[in-house]
Amino acid sequence: MPQIATGSAVLRGLTGLHLWHAGNSNCSQRVRLVLAEKQLSWTGHIVDLYRFEHATPAYRAVHPKGLVPALIHNGRTIIESNDIIAYLDTVFPTPSLRPTSTDAEALLALAAASQLSLRTLSHEFMFKQTRRYDAKQLESFTAGHGDSEFARFLTKFSLHGFTEAELLACFDTIAAGLTQLETRLEQADWLGGETMSLVDICWLPNLHRLELLAFPLDGRPALRRWLAAMQARPSYRVALADYENELPPVTAAECQRRDDFFTAALLRQSA
Structure with a gap:
């Protein structure tokens, strides 16, 4: 730890x-x-x-x-x-949130492995107006921040942008992860065992972000059921929804570009 x-x-x-x-x-x-x-x-x-x-x-x-x-x-x-x-x-062991399913560790690792793809799509379609910095800002950020990997990410995002191939790869990574969740939730109500656990908590913010991104979730009824159950818990409002006023503005043109990208990505997968 x-x-x-x-x-x-x-x-x-x-x-x-x-x-x-x-x-x-x-x-x-x-x-x-x-x-x-x-x-x-x-x-x-x-x-x-x-x-x-x-x-x-x-x-x-x-x-x-x-x-x-x-x-x-x-x-x-x-x-x-x-x-x-x-x-x-x-x-603070009460109530316990310890996962008990045999695939809990794999699903936790999958959530972590999805972070870069989620970060990339988020910056491309949500944060472009607020997180794209000029060379001077990047120099100041890099000098003061302690994580060189994230500094490189922001530099690429700000100065060069992501290619269509990179964005599609991120889409595919996330879609594959959601397919694994759907398979798990077709057999159980929760991701980590018989009750809600840390596995569900790790995945909820990812799904919350995907909803904000209007990522296509159609065709995954078990995942939709799970998401509704998680969003019905009081913790969802306190920990996530109450912070929605901090979301950056997204223009209508940016929303259309995002929707067009997701439509094309889906068509590519079904071709």
């Missing part, structure tokens, strides 16, 4: 649960879902990604790589969303 040491006496002296998070970050959403499901009290610290707050010395003192989320519990710092939610389920 990636617990890290902090050099800040102030951070080490914090008591209770403190979460540094961003409203639209699906990794942050996972942690907020667990906190809501367990009805835990916590102090939130919003990190404004659009203003580069994750690339400031103040936030780098919390998370050296400048990524969200980061959790501090009684002075102990835990990073990486999947490790944070596993930590919370261990330290």
Whole structure:
């Protein structure tokens, strides 16, 4: 579990649960879902990604790589969303969210493997107006941010963009993952066992983002049923829906381009 040491006496002296998070970050959403499901009290610290707050010395003192989320519990710092939610389920075991199905680990790994494709489609069709930076902004971001892989991603997105082939590959990766979920949910109500678990929580923000992207989910009735059940839980409103006012604006022309891309991608798969 990636617990890290902090050099800040102030951070080490914090008591209770403190979460540094961003409203639209699906990794942050996972942690907020667990906190809501367990009805835990916590102090939130919003990190404004659009203003580069994750690339400031103040936030780098919390998370050296400048990524969200980061959790501090009684002075102990835990990073990486999947490790944070596993930590919370261990330290606060009631109600238990531990998965029990034999394929739970594979489905957790699949959710993680889908992140780059989801990030790419999100930037292409949701964040183009707010996350495309000029050379000066990229230089400032790269100098202050601690994750070189993400800096390279933003540089490519901002200066060069993604090719049609790259976007189609991302579409195919996500579609293949959804097919695996559909197969699992044809046999069970939940992804991780007999009850809702961390596996379901890991996947809900991904499906939430895909809905915002208008990603085609037709032909997957079991997945639709599962998604409706997850969205009916109070935690969905508290952890995801209540943050929708932070969504970036998307023009009508961008929506049409997105819809045309998904239509063409579907036709390509069925050809």
